[in-house]
Amino acid sequence: MSDSVKQLEQALSNQPKNPLRHHQVTEYQDEASRLNDIVQAPAYVTGVDRGAARRKSLQINSVLEQQIAKPLQGAEKDRVAKLAHEVMHEVIRPALLPREDMRRNPAGAVGRFLKEENSRPVKQAVQQWKRAMLAVEQGNPDPDLANIERFRPEKIHDTGGVSTFMAGAQIAGNFAMTPQAKENWPLGEPTATTAIGEVKKREMSEAQKAGLAKAQAARAAKRNAKEQVG
Numbered sequence: 001m002s003d004s005v006k007q008l009e010q011a012l013s014n015q016p017k018n019p020l021r022h023h024q025v026t027e028y029q030d031e032a033s034r035l036n037d038i039v040q041a042p043a044y045v046t047g048v049d050r051g052a053a054r055r056k057s058l059q060i061n062s063v064l065e066q067q068i069a070k071p072l073q074g075a076e077k078d079r080v081a082k083l084a085h086e087v088m089h090e091v092i093r094p095a096l097l098p099r100e101d102m103r104r105n106p107a108g109a110v111g112r113f114l115k116e117e118n119s120r121p122v123k124q125a126v127q128q129w130k131r132a133m134l135a136v137e138q139g140n141p142d143p144d145l146a147n148i149e150r151f152r153p154e155k156i157h158d159t160g161g162v163s164t165f166m167a168g169a170q171i172a173g174n175f176a177m178t179p180q181a182k183e184n185w186p187l188g189e190p191t192a193t194t195a196i197g198e199v200k201k202r203e204m205s206e207a208q209k210a211g212l213a214k215a216q217a218a219r220a221a222k223r224n225a226k227e228q229v230g
Contacts, residue, residue, distance in 0.1 A: 004091065011079060017131075020063075021143070022145075035056050071138040084136065092122060092148060097109060099153070100173075102152070104166050
């Protein structure tokens with residue numbers, strides 16, 4: 001475990017080990033409110049188990065008390081935020097496989113994932129970073145607040161905005177032109193039915209053109225013969 005991860009873990013010593021996400025807190029609070037309404041229902045309301053509702057409500061309130069991230073203030077909040085930033089950019093992000101590798105699975109991707117991203121030190125760093133984010137921004141409803149996928153690198157940024165082609169990958173992907181190639185394309189924006197087809201026509205030799213014309217004439221003659229018979 002790196003020094004920054006150890007320092008972050010120490011700074012979060014008074015925080016729950018597995019803090020609840022915002023949507024979980026909301027769901028627990030709504031259920032506790034529903035159960036409380038049952039407990040406080042008037043005596044003439046029958047068919048409800050007030051005792052069971054009270055016990056369940058106490059259990060939920062205990063979970064909320066123990067597992068909601070405690071808000072940070074002042075210098076303590078700044079220190080935790082700084083350490084979380086260091087852990088993400090010095091420990092976690094360098095170990096994350098690029099998004100393209102995760103999707104297309106080129107040779108060696110699984111081994112690297114197991115050795116780096118899925119290793120115990122990185123998983124410990126991820127756990128502490130998530131705890132820190134939920135404490136620093138306690139009450140933030142963003143469902144991706146503690147999602148490391150927001151920081152996963154992309155190879156597409158290194159290729160001028162063009163999707164990479166991986167010939168040896170399980171999913172090779174599609175070849176794409178760079179913006180510079182598109183600008184210099186002599187026929188304008190290429191499409192499968194226009195520009196590229198026009199290039200193929202230009203590349204045909206005279207003999208190929210003659211053969212194509214002969215084949216078209218033969219098809220036309222055959223079609224006319226069928227029509228006459230019919």
